[in-house]
Amino acid sequence: MEESIIFLGLEVGSWADWVGIVVTFLTIFLTIRYYNNDNxxxxxxxxxxxxxxxxxxxxxxxxxxxxxxxxxxxxxxxxxxxxxxxxxxxxxxxxxxxxxxxxxxxxxxxxxxxxxxxxxxxxxxxxxxxxxxxxxxxxxxxxxxxxxxxxxxxxxxxxxxxxxxxxxxxxxxxxxxxxxxxxxxxxxxxxxx
Incomplete structure (x- = not known):
């Protein structure tokens, strides 16, 4: 069973969800930055x-x-x-x-x-x-x-x-x-x- 993160009394997802969100955000940011510099x-x-x-x-x-x-x-x-x-x-x-x-x-x-x-x-x-x-x-x-x-x-x-x-x-x-x-x-x- 995954451990949920509780923030201000609300359940906001598991650690795996948050790591996935951060990695997805970094991937999108670095891709946009690469193509902006390339063009x-x-x-x-x-x-x-x-x-x-x-x-x-x-x-x-x-x-x-x-x-x-x-x-x-x-x-x-x-x-x-x-x-x-x-x-x-x-x-x-x-x-x-x-x-x-x-x-x-x-x-x-x-x-x-x-x-x-x-x-x-x-x-x-x-x-x-x-x-x-x-x-x-x-x-x-x-x-x-x-x-x-x-x-x-x-x-x-x-x-x-x-x-x-x-x-x-x-x-x-x-x-x-x-x-x-x-x-x-x-x-x-x-x-x-």
Whole structure:
């Protein structure tokens, strides 16, 4: 005869019933967790500076600071996916959005007229998208614009931009780029000369 568990004066089943319930619950939980991790979409964005610039006739000059930035997305999922380069914009958390009032700025890098059609790229696992190349002044101009349009910038030390890719399901993958206010103001002064 099985021994029953009595809780608050009520018979709530035997030990075998409760062990069976716990084991069933753990099995369901671990199965769901496994399949969620197995089907997870994950992209990492690789960003690197370019310090050289070709002037003319194969002559290359080297600079002390980056002239441009190149980046691409790598698929770290277990399944192929479609992804496209969406935008470069200001990155804002709750504090920056509501207290500091950093504006939402998208870099206007597409000069075509009309609606922009997403250029989805099929990316197999452990493969990358095509390399995007942008002059560094586009990033500095966007970060400087965000700094000047910020309402409460008294103690602001950094401006954050982010590179954003979007997959076919609409999920965004981003990588932040940090600019110090000191470097932005030096860039602004150099630009005025």
């Amino acid at each position: 997870k979409k994950q992209f990492k964005i690789v960003l690197y500076p370019i310090f050289t610039k070709e002037i003319e006739k194969g002559i290359t000059t080297f600079h002390a600071s980056p002239v441009s930035l190149e980046f691409y997305a790598v698929n770290f999922s277990k399944a192929p996916d479609l992804v496209y380069f969406f935008t470069i914009r200001t990155k804002r958390n709750f504090f920056q959005k509501n207290i500091r009032k950093v504006p939402k700025i998208n870099v206007d890098w597409d000069f075509s007229f009309g609606n922009r059609v997403p250029d989805y790229q099929p990316v197999e696992p452990r493969n990358k998208t095509k390399i995007e190349h942008f002059e560094i002044h586009w990033f500095y101009d966007a970060a400087l614009s965000a700094y000047y349009k910020t309402k409460n910038k008294k103690f602001m030390k950094k401006v954050f931009l982010e590179i954003v890719y979007v997959n076919v399901d609409g999920k965004e993958f981003s990588k932040p780029i940090v600019f110090t206010v000191e470097n932005l103001l030096a860039y602004s002064n150099e630009k005025k000369r």
